[in-house]
Amino acid sequence: MKSEKFEDWFDSAFEKAASSTSLTSEDSKKASWNKVQARLNEVNRSRRRNRHLQLGGVVAASFVAGAVIFSSTAVTKAISPLLDSIVDWGDGVKNVVFFQDDQSDTGGIAKTPPPPNYLDGEPEPPLGDGKIISSEQGVPTTRPLSEVQKELSFTIPDFSGRIPERYHFKQSTVIAKDLETKKYNEITMLYTGPKEDDNLFITVSRILPNSGTGYFTNGEPVKIKLKNGYEAYYTESNMNSLIMKYNKVQLIIMTKASKEEILNLVEPLP
Secondary structure (H helix, E strand, O other): OHHHHHHHHHHHHHHHHHHHOHHHOHHHHHHHHHHHHHHHHHHHHHHHHHHHHHHHOOOOEEOOOOEOOEEOHHHHHHHHHHOOEEEEEEOOEEEEEEEEOOOOOOOOOOOOOOOOOHHHOOOOOOHHHOEEOEEOOOEEEOOOHHHHHHHEOOOOOOOOOOOOOOOEEEEEEEEEEEOOOOOEEEEEEEEEOOOOOOEEEEEEEEOOOOEEEEEEEOOOOEEEEOOOOOEEEEEOOOOEEEEEEEOOEEEEEEEOOOHHHHHHHHOOOO
16 A cells, blocks of 8 residues: 555656656757757767778877788878877877878879768768778797898888997897788887896888878977988887888887987988
8 A cells, every 4th residue: 555655656746747847848859859969960970080080091000019001092181181290199198190192003092172071971981991901910030130121011221330239139020911912011120228128129110102100109299300301209208219201111219218329320311
């Protein structure tokens, strides 16, 4: 009996609350739904925009051991403002992005700019639009660099005679093997120092035509002009780093060595 009476009270109170709320008004319901719909559309646009960026392969992170490189030339022109620049991800994380725009290869590149709202259209592109062009299986080796060079799709810059004396070559790791040429598109060379945490990492990555690659850092990258005319981004942190685009490769140096020692590695490059 008490249970039935409680249910009656509950139902009565619920009906009063429901009838008194402004949501029972059709106009109010429509206004509220429009707000929700607008927010959903905003979220969906953001998701589509992120999907295009991922498929375009403009922000491919490269951290010491390698980068995942994608190529979708139909969208690279539309996001060109992000290229060869610093992207702030918040919380002190920065991403330096480089892009290789090969005008000699026009296959698949749009001849005109996209319409203003092309990202808002339906349907969304299928995941298959992002062409994976390399495998991500790192292969470490202690073989001489002269031998490893034969397996790369680019030429390793010559640092001979400029590696600080306290560092000694330990090993190299090749990664990002091209599925067609069977050549590796990236190499990281490790030089160990007298202390366990004092090492020198040099990563060289080929920037594929109409593709991009980049590097995340938790410091504040400073753009500097090198004596040889090239530009680089230097970050002072617990591990100092320098990233630059040299010809058609991306060069990353990470070490506890001084800025002067790092610059001595890259400024003599022709």
